[in-house]
Amino acid sequence: MQRSAPRLTRILACAAVPVMLVVAGCSSDSGDSGSGKTGSKDKAGASASATPSPSQTTKKVEPAKFAELPQACKSIAAKTTESLVPKAKTKNGTPAVSSDLASRGGCSWNGLADKGVKGSQYRWLDVSFYRYESDAALGSGQERAQENLAKELAKVQGTQGAKKLRTTTATGIGDEAKTVTYQLRKTDEDFVYGAVVARTGNVLVLLSYNGAGYAGAPTPSEKTIVDGAVKAAKEAVAAVAAANK
Incomplete structure (x- = not known):
């Protein structure tokens, strides 16, 4: 009962956090018997999302040739x-x-x-x-x-x-x-x-x-x-x- 109470507290806390934060901070528990692969996938996903897409990067354009107009x-x-x-x-x-x-x-x-x-x-x-x-x-x-x-x-x-x-x-x-x-x-x-x-x-x-x-x-x-x-x-x-x- 002493181990299950803290674990239950963590589960309830995660339930109150937005879904995107749950994935990052509440996907695993030290008391679970999983192999830890889920955490690796989460890290890979976070790394991929951090890489800016071509649409997010600033497009470089050729400088304008002329800066002035004649009279x-x-x-x-x-x-x-x-x-x-x-x-x-x-x-x-x-x-x-x-x-x-x-x-x-x-x-x-x-x-x-x-x-x-x-x-x-x-x-x-x-x-x-x-x-x-x-x-x-x-x-x-x-x-x-x-x-x-x-x-x-x-x-x-x-x-x-x-x-x-x-x-x-x-x-x-x-x-x-x-x-x-x-x-x-x-x-x-x-x-x-x-x-x-x-x-x-x-x-x-x-x-x-x-x-x-x-x-x-x-x-x-x-x-x-x-x-x-x-x-x-x-x-x-x-x-x-x-x-x-």
């Missing part, structure tokens, strides 16, 4: 914007509103060049920058930029009312780039669009250039618009690297 309105040379947008309302460009210039920025130029009896030529140029940080949960900055390039490209390709839409791979613009050309009827005139969606490291560069002829002026050719868009896009991409030297 959007200075990312394209003045002589380029002057040639693409003659008679721009704001020569130095109109900056886009941004609450975080380290992550996003943009600028636009537009103007109407009056050619008298030959009509007028309207042009619009805009550029946007988006920078992505590396994040263990979301992926590297480069991967995030790649994902968003596909999304932005789809948006351009889905432009409502677009006609003669064509997408091609652009070479010599960052790490990867696509050019989208299309026509759009606005204000009773035919506009020709050239859009470039490009990625350089962890930065996405979106550039759009379009134009139309008014008062009898001819509609600009697709080549004129695309060549202008590509030239401006190359300068904008180069500005990203220059801002991070």
Whole structure:
């Protein structure tokens, strides 16, 4: 009876402890006749549970390549914007509103060049920058930029009312780039669009250039618009690297 009383006390104490603690502290008794293998299994189980699973360890991601964005309105040379947008309302460009210039920025130029009896030529140029940080949960900055390039490209390709839409791979613009050309009827005139969606490291560069002829002026050719868009896009991409030297 002297041995059974303490043993009973221990059993009752274990019954009041949560199940997970029972396994660790109350699975055996010195008065039992077992071989002790149960205790070994418990130790092995505890050791296995202590080893972190892949999902519990911190995922290492590639560091973001670029930490800075260029000043959007200075990312394209003045002589380029002057040639693409003659008679721009704001020569130095109109900056886009941004609450975080380290992550996003943009600028636009537009103007109407009056050619008298030959009509007028309207042009619009805009550029946007988006920078992505590396994040263990979301992926590297480069991967995030790649994902968003596909999304932005789809948006351009889905432009409502677009006609003669064509997408091609652009070479010599960052790490990867696509050019989208299309026509759009606005204000009773035919506009020709050239859009470039490009990625350089962890930065996405979106550039759009379009134009139309008014008062009898001819509609600009697709080549004129695309060549202008590509030239401006190359300068904008180069500005990203220059801002991070």
